[in-house]
Amino acid sequence: MQQTKPHTLSGFMELLPGPQQQMERMMAVLRETYALYGFTPLDTPVIEAADVLLAKGGGETEKQIYRFQKGDSDLALRFDLTVPLAKYVALHYGELSFPFRRYQIGKVYRGERAQRGRFREFYQADIDIIGDGKLSILNEAEIPAIIYQIFTRLGLKRFQIRVNNRKVLNGFYESLGLTAHAGDIMRTVDKLDKIGPEKVRTLLTEEVGISAEQAEEILRFMAIRGDVLPVLERYRGRSETFDTGLDELRAVVTHLGDFGVPAEHFAVDLTIARGLDYYTGTVYETILPDHPEIGSVCSGGRYDNLAGYYIDKPLPGVGISIGLTRLFYVLNEQKMLNANLPVAPADALILPMSPDLAPAIQLATRLRASGIRTQLYAEDKKFKAKMGYADKLGIPYVLFLGEDEIAAGAVSCKDMATGEQIQLSADALVQHILAGLAEKNCGPIIQPD
Amino acid sequence: MQQTKPHTLSGFMELLPGPQQQMERMMAVLRETYALYGFTPLDTPVIEAADVLLAKGGGETEKQIYRFQKGDSDLALRFDLTVPLAKYVALHYGELSFPFRRYQIGKVYRGERAQRGRFREFYQADIDIIGDGKLSILNEAEIPAIIYQIFTRLGLKRFQIRVNNRKVLNGFYESLGLTAHAGDIMRTVDKLDKIGPEKVRTLLTEEVGISAEQAEEILRFMAIRGDVLPVLERYRGRSETFDTGLDELRAVVTHLGDFGVPAEHFAVDLTIARGLDYYTGTVYETILPDHPEIGSVCSGGRYDNLAGYYIDKPLPGVGISIGLTRLFYVLNEQKMLNANLPVAPADALILPMSPDLAPAIQLATRLRASGIRTQLYAEDKKFKAKMGYADKLGIPYVLFLGEDEIAAGAVSCKDMATGEQIQLSADALVQHILAGLAEKNCGPIIQPD
Numbered sequence: 001m002q003q004t005k006p007h008t009l010s011g012f013m014e015l016l017p018g019p020q021q022q023m024e025r026m027m028a029v030l031r032e033t034y035a036l037y038g039f040t041p042l043d044t045p046v047i048e049a050a051d052v053l054l055a056k057g058g059g060e061t062e063k064q065i066y067r068f069q070k071g072d073s074d075l076a077l078r079f080d081l082t083v084p085l086a087k088y089v090a091l092h093y094g095e096l097s098f099p100f101r102r103y104q105i106g107k108v109y110r111g112e113r114a115q116r117g118r119f120r121e122f123y124q125a126d127i128d129i130i131g132d133g134k135l136s137i138l139n140e141a142e143i144p145a146i147i148y149q150i151f152t153r154l155g156l157k158r159f160q161i162r163v164n165n166r167k168v169l170n171g172f173y174e175s176l177g178l179t180a181h182a183g184d185i186m187r188t189v190d191k192l193d194k195i196g197p198e199k200v201r202t203l204l205t206e207e208v209g210i211s212a213e214q215a216e217e218i219l220r221f222m223a224i225r226g227d228v229l230p231v232l233e234r235y236r237g238r239s240e241t242f243d244t245g246l247d248e249l250r251a252v253v254t255h256l257g258d259f260g261v262p263a264e265h266f267a268v269d270l271t272i273a274r275g276l277d278y279y280t281g282t283v284y285e286t287i288l289p290d291h292p293e294i295g296s297v298c299s300g301g302r303y304d305n306l307a308g309y310y311i312d313k314p315l316p317g318v319g320i321s322i323g324l325t326r327l328f329y330v331l332n333e334q335k336m337l338n339a340n341l342p343v344a345p346a347d348a349l350i351l352p353m354s355p356d357l358a359p360a361i362q363l364a365t366r367l368r369a370s371g372i373r374t375q376l377y378a379e380d381k382k383f384k385a386k387m388g389y390a391d392k393l394g395i396p397y398v399l400f401l402g403e404d405e406i407a408a409g410a411v412s413c414k415d416m417a418t419g420e421q422i423q424l425s426a427d428a429l430v431q432h433i434l435a436g437l438a439e440k441n442c443g444p445i446i447q448p449d
Numbered sequence: 450m451q452q453t454k455p456h457t458l459s460g461f462m463e464l465l466p467g468p469q470q471q472m473e474r475m476m477a478v479l480r481e482t483y484a485l486y487g488f489t490p491l492d493t494p495v496i497e498a499a500d501v502l503l504a505k506g507g508g509e510t511e512k513q514i515y516r517f518q519k520g521d522s523d524l525a526l527r528f529d530l531t532v533p534l535a536k537y538v539a540l541h542y543g544e545l546s547f548p549f550r551r552y553q554i555g556k557v558y559r560g561e562r563a564q565r566g567r568f569r570e571f572y573q574a575d576i577d578i579i580g581d582g583k584l585s586i587l588n589e590a591e592i593p594a595i596i597y598q599i600f601t602r603l604g605l606k607r608f609q610i611r612v613n614n615r616k617v618l619n620g621f622y623e624s625l626g627l628t629a630h631a632g633d634i635m636r637t638v639d640k641l642d643k644i645g646p647e648k649v650r651t652l653l654t655e656e657v658g659i660s661a662e663q664a665e666e667i668l669r670f671m672a673i674r675g676d677v678l679p680v681l682e683r684y685r686g687r688s689e690t691f692d693t694g695l696d697e698l699r700a701v702v703t704h705l706g707d708f709g710v711p712a713e714h715f716a717v718d719l720t721i722a723r724g725l726d727y728y729t730g731t732v733y734e735t736i737l738p739d740h741p742e743i744g745s746v747c748s749g750g751r752y753d754n755l756a757g758y759y760i761d762k763p764l765p766g767v768g769i770s771i772g773l774t775r776l777f778y779v780l781n782e783q784k785m786l787n788a789n790l791p792v793a794p795a796d797a798l799i800l801p802m803s804p805d806l807a808p809a810i811q812l813a814t815r816l817r818a819s820g821i822r823t824q825l826y827a828e829d830k831k832f833k834a835k836m837g838y839a840d841k842l843g844i845p846y847v848l849f850l851g852e853d854e855i856a857a858g859a860v861s862c863k864d865m866a867t868g869e870q871i872q873l874s875a876d877a878l879v880q881h882i883l884a885g886l887a888e889k890n891c892g893p894i895i896q897p898d
Contacts, residue, residue, distance in 0.1 A: 004504035006539040006759040009522070012494040014537070016544055017551070024490050036817045038824030040794035041473050045461040045570050046495060046556060047515075055453035066496075068517030070560055073458070088463070090455040095465055097841050099828060101794060102466070107495060111519055121494050131828070138806060138827040149817075258810040310455040345489035345550060357587060361707040368485045368598075375487030378587040379548060379580070392546050 011112070011120035013325050018394075021343040023328050025445050027105060029153050030125045030322070034103035037146050039127050042102045044084040046109075050076040052087055055309040064110040077109035081126045081321070082306075089130055090310035098132035099139065105324065117333070119325050128319030130306055135316045137248055140282040140302050141255030143320055147286055147298050148261045150322070155338065155444020159297075161261075162269035162285045165249040166301070169273060171242025172221060172235065176214055184208045186273040189222055193271070193292075197223070221270060228268040229253060245281070252282055280304045284320060294330050298322045331446060338447035342440050344394040346375040348433060351386055353402030360401050363411060363426060370430045372437070390416060396440060397433055460561070460569035462774050467843075470792035472777050474894050476554060478602050479574045479771070483552035486595050488576050491551045493533040495558075499525040501536055504758040513559040526558035530575045530770070531755075538579055539759035547581035548588065554773065566782070568774050577768030579755055584765045586697055589731040589751050590704030592769055596735055596747050597710045599771070604787065604893020608746075610710075611718035611734045614698040615750070618722060620691025621670060621684065625663055633657045635722040638671055642720070642741075646672070670719060677717040678702065694730070701731055729753045733769060743779050747771045780895060787896035791889050793843040795824040797882060800835055802851030809850050812860060812875060819879045821886070839865060845889060846882055 008014045015023060031041070050067050053076045066077040078084050081104045089100065105125040112118050127146065129139045144161045151159045173182040188203045197219050204215040224231045232246050249268065256266055274283040281302030288294055300320030307315050331337050348367055352360035360376060367374040375395070377386060390398045400412040411429050414421040415436070424432055457463045464472060480490070499516050502525045515526040527533050530553045538549065554574040561567050576595065578588045593610045600608045622631040637652045646668050653664040673680045681695050698717065705715055723732040730751030737743055749769030756764050780786050797816055801809035809825060816823040824844070826835060839847045849861040860878050863870040864885070873881055 003758055003760070004500055006501060006504075006536040006756075007498065008494060008536070008540065009496060009498055009524070012496065014493055016541060017489040017491070020490055020492060023492070035822050036820070038795035038798075038822055040466040041469055042466070043469060043472070044463055045457060047458060047461065047558070047570060049456065049458055051453055052455060055455075066517075066519055068515075068519075070515055070517075075458070087455045087457070091457065092465060097838055099826075101824065109496070121496060134829065136827040136829065138810075138825060142825065145814075255806065255810060258807040260811075260814055307455075309452055311452070346487035349487075357704065358707040361587075361704060362709075365594075365709055371485070373484050373487055375550065376587060376591065377548075378585040380583065380585065389546055 009120070011114045011118065013119055013121070013329065017345065018343040019332060019337075021345075022332075022337050022341070022445065025341070026154065026324065026328060027123075027125075029445065030105060030150060030324070031103070033146065033150050033153055034125075034127055036149075037101075037127075037142070039101045039103040042085075042088065042104045043106065044078070044081075044088055044104070046077055046107065047075050048078060048084065048087065050074040053078060053083055056083060056086075061110070064112055066109045066111055078106075079110050080108050081106060081124050082128075082319070085126070085128055085130075086307035086310060086315075089315060090307040090313075093311060093313065098130060099135060100130045101127070102130075103127045117326070117329055119329070122323065122325035125322040125324045126319060128306075128317050130315050130317040133314050133316075135318065137251045138255060140248065140318050141252045141259065143282075143300065143318055144252070144256055144266060144284055145259035145261055147284070147320060148259075148265055150298075151286070155446040156288070158290055159265065159286060159288050161266040161298075162272055162287065163249070163252060163256075163266060164269055164272040164283050165245040165252075165281055166273065166279050166283060167241050167245025167281060168232065168249055168270070169245075171239035171245050174241055175235070175238035176217060178210060178214060181208055181210060183276050185210070185218065186276060189218065189271055190273060192222060224270055228270065248281055274299060274301050278303050282318065291330070291334065297327050297330075336446050338443050338445055340440075340443050340447075341445065342394060342396060342437075344396065345373070346393075346395050347373045347437055348375070348397040348399055349386075349390045349395045350374060350376050350399045350401060352376070352378055353400055354406060359406050363399070363401060366426055367430065367433070370434065372430065372433050396436065399429070458569070460563045460567065462568055462570070462778065466794065467792040468781060468786075470794075471781075471786050471790070471894065474790070475603065475773070475777060476572075476574075478894065479554060479599060479773070480552070482595065482599050482602055483574075483576055485598075486550075486576075486591070488550045488552040491534070491537065491553045492555065493527070493530075493537055493553070495526055495556065496524050497527060497533065497536070499523040502527060502532055505532060505535075510559070513561055515558045515560055527555075528559050529557050530555055530573050531577075531768070534575070534577055534579075535756035535759060535764075538764060539756040539762075542760060542762060547579060548584060549579045550576070551579075552576045566775065566778055568778070571772065571774035574771040574773045575768060577755075577766050579764050579766040582763050582765075584767065586700045587704060589697065589767050590701045590708065592731075592749065592767055593701070593705055593715060593733055594708035594710055596733065596769060597708075597714055599747075600735070604895040605737070607739055608714065608735060608737050610715040610747075611721055611736065612698070612701060612705075612715060613718055613721040613732050614694040614701075614730055615722065615728050615732060616690050616694025616730060617681065617698055617719070618694075620688035620694050623690055624684070624687035625666060627659060627663060630657055630659060632725055634659070634667065635725060638667065638720055639722060641671060673719055677719065697730055723748060723750050727752050731767065740779070740783060746776050746779075785895050787892050787894055789889075789892055789896070790894065791843060791845060791886075793845065794822070795842075795844050796822045796886055797824070797846040797848055798839045798844045799823060799825050799848045799850060801825070801827055802849055803855060808855050812848070812850060815875055816879065816882070819883065821879065821882050845885065848878070 061079050065079050107121055108124050147161050192200055201215050204210055205212055236243055272283055272285050279301035283301035285296035286298040298320055302318040304316045306317050350360050350364055364374045364376045396416055398414045405411055410423045412423050510528050514528055556570055557573050596610050641649050650664050653659055685692055721732055721734050728750035732750035734745035735747040747769055751767040753765045755766050799809050799813055813823045813825045845865055847863045854860055859872045861872050
């Protein structure tokens with residue numbers, strides 16, 4: 001037979017079974033947590049009409065899009081989950097109830113230049129709350145509480161949710177008479193972490209073209225750390241926008257406390273701006289202090305107009321997105337995934353040792369009915385090969401069922417971790433395995449520092 | 450703002466939140482059941498290199514494939530989950546343990562002509578067991594036991610798994626000296642259900658070109674019903690292939706009993722052949738007797754050579770595929786989905802009735818920690834609009850937290866189904882809601898006949 005060399009495209013993550021089990025665990029935590037907060041799951045097509053997907057106008061993204069003809073149709077693969085959400089809400093507006101809270105975990109496509117740790121197909125895990133005309137500020141406080149839950153449930157100990165408010169920034173620049181320059185200033189200030197305040201000062205005066213005093217004022221503002229709100233109060237009264245933003249920021253910080261988010265997990269950070277032409281209120285980033293090179297692992301914010309390019313309805317919202325594929329890649333690279341959690345395809349492997357397979361089959365059915373993931377192994381192999389199979393896959397329990405066991409109404413159970421082998425009745429076996437699994441599965445997905 | 454009319458491509462399923470919840474439930478049952486049988490989840494890219502995806506040669510499928518250029522790359526969207534599995538196993542052969550048992554639930558793409566109930570993007574839910582060189586017959590018996598579990602867990606009462614063996618068919622045709630015509634005969638016999646025996650007889654003699662006696666012999670064979678195996682025994686000894694097939698068929702039927710599959714849920718059906726150039730042993734179809742128009746909802750079989758077009762290793766296997774999107778569509782159309790199961794995004798909606806939101810937030814956190822999906826509703830709306838929101842979404846419990854309740858350390862809980870409203874402590878509330886949810890969620894996904 002003529003053969004083709006099998007390969008997977010570069011920039012496309014394809015995991016081996018072990019890591020895939022870890023990825024599934026992470027996805028399950030996201031799904032469960034999102035659902036606990038009253039978000040409903042959505043699933044939209046991967047392919048959309050190109051004119052629909054690009055209705056907003058693309059910019060940077062447009063160059064990366066997978067776009068192609070099929071018959072007479074001009075099609076494209078979704079490059080995020082926000083545009084499909086906007087389309088969904090506009091299209092089904094009359095059938096939805098607002099606030100509409102949805103989560104979606106799905107693959108998106110961007111034809112980026114291939115490089116290590118960059119993916120062309122990757123999962124995003126998004127939540128959004130969409131209002132019809134209005135939306136309570138409480139939603140903006142709830143979002144970081146959800147981020148906190150997610151990362152805590154994943155087992156992450158050291159992370160920080162950074163919060164800012166675009167009205168605070170816009171109002172501040174307005175008070176300096178710099179509204180026309182606000183975009184350029186924010187893009188420059190965004191580089192503070194990377195290039196430091198001196199270089200930012202130079203860029204602000206030489207490239208953005210503001211005065212040295214204004215640059216100084218901006219750098220002083222951006223340097224506000226620690227208990228930020230009382231310092232911001234001193235700026236109150238200079239701009240209505242600023243005052244509104246400060247009220248919102250205070251509400252978010254106060255409610256975060258009510259939600260039980262510990263102070264060490266969040267901070268107001270005035271340097272954060274996020275997508276300039278989109279966000280209008282609270283904005284979020286989440287960083288791992290021990291891994292600053294990763295950047296933000298969960299970002300988002302409040303916007304005023306989700307779907308203006310589809311529908312004449314003001315649809316404000318707030319949302320966040322976790323770049324799941326990249327997060328998984330980084331956690332795996334950094335050896336932060338808990339290697340003690342089982343990744344085997346089964347909890348128990350049954351080795352029938354008699355020609356009649358019926359007792360082994362019945363035992364398998366019994367275990368599965370008790371929720372124990374069970375594999376029947378009837379292949380014609382040497383005993384050593386069978387044990388090697390269980391060992392290589394990390395299956396924690398191997399069960400032998402020979403004539404002796406069948407006659408005694410018992411099963412021999414070998415714990416592959418300890419090597420201990422005991423004979424048990426089927427009832428006792430189920431309890432023994434369930435207790436063992438509860439112990440093996442109880443650790444966090446991300447390992448303790 | 451210039452606007453684009455939002456739309457979803459025809460042939461692409463996009464569900465409203467209620468039906469999506471039902472779809473998610475079905476997927477969860479598939480995932481859980483597959484995992485219980487020791488299958489490991491896989492996730493392969495939606496996009497593959499076109500030469501890899503089409504290595505086997507396409508035939509009918511090739512015309513339907515979504516294929517496009519991106520830069521210098523000739524790419525295509527997967528049209529099933531079997532070719533990606535073959536690629537995966539060939540590519541990662543050295544890193545896998547055999548038998549390799551995997552499940553995959555994923556979207557596949559076929560540019561079929563758009564028509565009602567036909568989808569261009571649809572989920573397949575596949576399991577396969579791949580051996581390295583050999584594979585025990587027990588695996589072929591286990592597959593229908595899994596199908597039985599799936600449909601039983603979904604709540605379906607009336608379904609029948611039909612089993613046949615390609616060696617029985619091939620051996621039978623061999624014994625008639627018709628090996629060269631076997632393919633044409635099977636394609637013709639496949640029409641028995643639709644056009645009846647007389648027309649099949651005519652096609653066999655006039656188009657396939659076999660004798661009237663041979664046609665008669667074939668129709669008599671295909672008409673064997675009821676307790677098929679004893680009748681087949683009478684054919685033993687005429688062809689070695691037939692005898693091997695009959696032994697396999699007997700083993701599958703016997704083990705199905707051991708697996709506890711009730712007799713009314715399976716039958717040997719000699720008319721089933723499935724994919725002619727692929728399957729070599731046991732083949733399966735699953736039909737709903739009350740809905741013959743649906744055709745098979747779960748099909749598959751045993752094959753000898755999964756990945757010959759990629760790798761010089763004989764990789765026999767057995768697998769089945771559920772066309773999930775189509776199955777969901779049909780169940781929904783036929784009103785077979787249990788409308789009594791909750792599809793709300795949340796189990797409880799908290800309406801804070803005091804300016805201080807802290808008690809409501811703390812209650813939400815408490816409920817969520819107990820696994821109750823909770824939405825905090827702080828929008829500035831009239832009371833009636835708030836209740837209408839809960840009602841429209843089908844949220845079963847609405848919780849009021851006013852000054853009186855806060856002072857009394859209690860919550861008012863309205864059961865939206867009964868209209869009953871009671872005041873409870875937070876502890877009692879959690880128990881009350883959990884008990885109510887257990888009752889509401891206990892029904893099957895597919896409603897009882």
